[in-house]
Amino acid sequence: MADILRVTTPLNGQDAASRVRPNTNQDPTTNINNTINPSRVPGNDRKDLNNDQDTNKFSPHLKSNFDSFLNKLASTPGMSAETARLFFTRYGSIVSSGMSGGIAAEMAKYLQMMKVTDAELLNLLKGMQGSSVKFTGSFFDIIRDLMSNKNVSGDAKALMLEFLRRYDAITANDHALKNILSNLNNIADRMMKSSGDKLREMAANIDTTAGKGNVSGNLAFMRENLIPLLSNYIAQTKDYGSVRDNISLFILNFARYEMGGKEAFSEALNSLLGIPEISSKVSNSLIAELADSIFAGAKGDKAHLLQDQLVNILTKGLDGQAGYQNTQVFQNILQSALLNESVYMPLLHMMFPVEYNGRQMFSEVWVDPDSDERNEKEAGTAVKLLVKFDIKDLGFFEMILLVQNSKVDMQFFYPEGLEPMKGQIKDSIFAIMERNELKFRSYMADKCAQPKAISDVFHKLFEGRNMVNVTA
Known part of the structure; x- marks a missing residue:
């Protein structure tokens, strides 16, 4: 009889479904390579926990977050090299593509901002250094020494920590306010349209020009308008999803912004100066310097302007x-x-990034202010630097410096095209060192065959392996 469930009639003897299979009881495969024998020590299984590529095995991921960081650090191109690539080789095609009203105009503005004189170059370096490390200077050196002193009381250390929290908050006012505006925008995107439009309309009244420490006006506005609106929205809609998650982020940034008030910071500073160990070491000039670093209008600083402009371009x-x-x-x-x-x-x-003497240059610097490669026979701490810079129409340079007690160990690598000028380069570098009252302990110069990885220069990076192995 034809099989009406099939399109065609199968030939006899070739239909696998019609075959009678014996009902045999077979032991399931247990995939055990070494059976357990209590009288002897078994050998290792062939299973490898480190092999996380096999989809049939449920082995743990043994790489830590730190290992992932090192892998990314080794594989990611340098920031200065990629920026030079963008402006030196890609800039022309971007401008000629007809987008002069958008990113091309932003890039042209960035290149114009790069032009510096001798004095501006020094100020730019200082500005970059100040924006990279917040807790620097003689004032914070005093606090570090006292925090590590076992003879200082716990109450005094608590006052120091409170001051540091307030200092961190007041210097991050602008950043916290930007985060708040971003949180509110994300919340409005996830709310119902009418509520989202109302939230955006209210958020537009936040004063984004408020100076550091002047947080009372924005805080009062958010307490009286934004927080009640968000609270009523959750109560009415019972939206416990992404809206509430973003509201939680908004509250965290609100609390940080609230800590950065000028009055609270002044109170913490006065309490700090009431500690005898602090008041005996801190002069009025140090306090004035600290206040200037906070309230001296860093928004107009060229380093910050360059950073903001680069962020606009990246966006x-x-x-x-x-x-x-x-x-x-x-x-x-x-x-x-x-x-x-x-x-x-x-x-x-x-x-x-600078344009100096008609030459565009993108430079990147890494500094270890307390290198463990110091010479024990020399006094003072050792500072190690890795400097990479790409100069248009010249090429890529690299320099490794170890400075201790005004003595310098240098490795300098230059583009291959400058090999005939090797002697002239050496004389110029020695003249610069002598002018700055530095002496060479050792000097080596060679062609730059391959840029060095940061981990090859600073072995301190691998100290993170001694930390707790935390996986993602």
Whole structure:
């Protein structure tokens, strides 16, 4: 009889479904390589817990977050190298693509801002250093020494910590306010349209020009208008999803912004100066210097302006405004910047772009202010630096410095095209060192065959392996 459930009639003897299979009881495969024998020590299984590529095994992921950081650090191109690549090789195609009203105009403005004189170059370096490390200077050196002193009372250390929290909050006012506005925008995107439009209308009244420490006006407005609106929305809609998650982020940034009030900071500073160990070491000039570093209008500083302009360019580039074929360059710049600000990075990092004497240059510096490679026969701490810079029409340079007690060990690497000028380069470098009252302990110069990885220069990076192995 034809099988009406099939399209065609199968030939006899060839239908696998019609075959009678014996019902045999077979032991299931247990995949045990070595059976357990209590009278002897068994050998190792062939299973490998480190092999997390086999989808049939449920082995744990043994790599820590720190290992992931090192892998990314080794594979991610340098920030200065990628920025030079963007402006030296990609800039012309972006401008000629007809986008002069968007990212091309931002890039042209950035190049114009790069032009510096001798005095501006020094101020730019100081500005970059100040923006990279917040707790620097003689004032904070005194606090560090007292915090590590076992003879200082716990109450005094508590006052120091409170001052540091207030200082961190007041110097981060602008950043906290930007986060608040971003949180409110994310909340409005996830709310019902009528409520979201109302929230955006209210958020537009936040004063984004408020100076550092002047937080009372914005705080009062948010307490009286924004927080009740968000509270009523959750009570009415019972929306416990992404809206409430973003509201939690908003409250965290609100609390940080609230800690940065000028009055609270002044009170914490006065309490700190009431500690005898502090008042006996801190002069009025140090306090004035501290106040200037907070309230001296850092928004107009050229270092901050350059950083803000680069952020604008990256934002537009990641949106594809420079062409999607260039998006990877912007991603590399952003990832490199974030890696150098990681909690695992124990180095001071600076990146500064300049046009000096008609030459465009993108430079990147890593500094270890307390290197363990110090010469025990010399006095003082050792400072180690890695400097990378790319000069247009010249090429890529690299320099490794170890400075201790005004004595310098230097390794200098230059583009291959400058090999005939090797002697002239040496004479110029020695003249610069002598002018700054530094002496060479050792000097080596060679062609730059391959840029060095940061981990090859600073072995301190690997100290993170001694930490707790935390996996993602």
